[in-house]
Amino acid sequence: AQKVTQAQTEISVVEKEDVTLDCVYETRDTTYYLFWYKQPPSGELVFLIRRNSFDEQNEISGRYSWNFQKSTSSFNFTITASQVVDSAVYFCALRLLYNQGGKLIFGQGTELSVKP
Amino acid sequence: DTEVTQTPKHLVMGMTNKKSLKCEQHMGHRAMYWYKQKAKKPPELMFVYSYEKLSINESVPSRFSPECPNSSLLNLHLHALQPEDSALYLCASKQLERSGNTIYFGEGSWLTVV
Numbered sequence: 001a002q003k004v005t006q007a008q009t010e011i012s013v014v015e016k017e018d019v020t021l022d023c024v025y026e027t028r029d030t031t032y033y034l035f036w037y038k039q040p041p042s043g044e045l046v047f048l049i050r051r052n053s054f055d056e057q058n059e060i061s062g063r064y065s066w067n068f069q070k071s072t073s074s075f076n077f078t079i080t081a082s083q084v085v086d087s088a089v090y091f092c093a094l095r096l097l098y099n100q101g102g103k104l105i106f107g108q109g110t111e112l113s114v115k116p
Numbered sequence: 117d118t119e120v121t122q123t124p125k126h127l128v129m130g131m132t133n134k135k136s137l138k139c140e141q142h143m144g145h146r147a148m149y150w151y152k153q154k155a156k157k158p159p160e161l162m163f164v165y166s167y168e169k170l171s172i173n174e175s176v177p178s179r180f181s182p183e184c185p186n187s188s189l190l191n192l193h194l195h196a197l198q199p200e201d202s203a204l205y206l207c208a209s210k211q212l213e214r215s216g217n218t219i220y221f222g223e224g225s226w227l228t229v230v
Contacts, residue, residue, distance in 0.1 A: 035218070043204050045159070045221035091158055095219075102147060102210055103172070104219060106158035 002027045004094050006107035013082055014115050021077045021110045023092030029053075031097040034068065034075045035104065040088045051075060082114045119143050120222035122207050128228045131197060137225045139190040139207030148190040149208040149219065150182060159206055165190060166212060197229045 003026040013019045025034065036048040049059060051068050059066050063080045079086055089111045093104040120141045129135045139148065146167050151159035164172035165184040179201075181193040190207055204224045211217040 037221070043206075043224035043226065045206060045208075045224075047218050047220060050218050102164070102219060103161055104159075109156075109158055 002029075002094055002096065002105050004092055004105055004107035006090075006092055006110050008110045009108070010111045010113070012113045012115065015084060016081050017114075018078060018080050019082050019112065019114075021079075021090050021092075021112065023075045023077065023107060025073050025075065025092070025094050027094060027096065029096045029098070033095045033097070035093040035095070036066070036075075036077050037091045037093065038088045039091065039109075045091070048077075079112075082112075084114050084116055087112060087114045120207055120209055120220055122205075122222040122225050124225060125223065126226045126228075128230060129194065129197065130230055131199070133197075134193070134195045136194065137192040137205055137207075137227070139192075139222060140188055141207075141209045141220075141222075142188055143209060143220070144187075144211070145209035145220075146187060146212040147210040148184060149210075150180075150190070150192050151206040151208060151221075153204040153206060153224070155203075163192075194227075197227075199229050202228045 005024045007022055032053045034051045038046045038048055049066055056068050065078045067076045089109045091109045092107040095104050123138045148165045150162040152162050153159040161174050162176045163182045168184045168187055179196050183191040204226055206221050206224045208219045208221045210219045
């Protein structure tokens, strides 16, 4: 069975602090894809990043960075120098390569609150 | 801005009403999805259309009826809903020609059943 766990339900930080959102996944498949989405209060799920299971390179995009470690089945997301606009719910998701219809398996989400 | 457009943004309907949610994308994606999201929960898959044909129905009650009139449009017809069906309904799309492509979501339609 496949599963995604985001153990942090809520995180509150003060602006300019760094914050890391944890994501741990479970699958027996060897080929899969991991995603992070951001959901602001407006409701839209905004795609942030996709990582393939065979590519363990970490990635940095501006203030955002992702650390993918297959050895610990983790795909953590760090926001550097957080801003109020980063306040949102963040979802980590897993999709298997051989998966009917491309179904996403979501974690429960982490609600990030960045206070000024 | 999202390239998946959903209308209406907000909908309030009575339990005896018939209404529809609409979704449109012009990215040439041939897979389209309906997800339902309750407050403080992750999205849950309802339906998947591949090449305009229904490929997955996640045991959704028949009061929800999806329709894919063409490769750009996806509708969700609503009839005799219950108050517990109140939720955010998200449409999404994806390319089919290559595996691993990203699923892109719309802004969602907030549905309240009274």
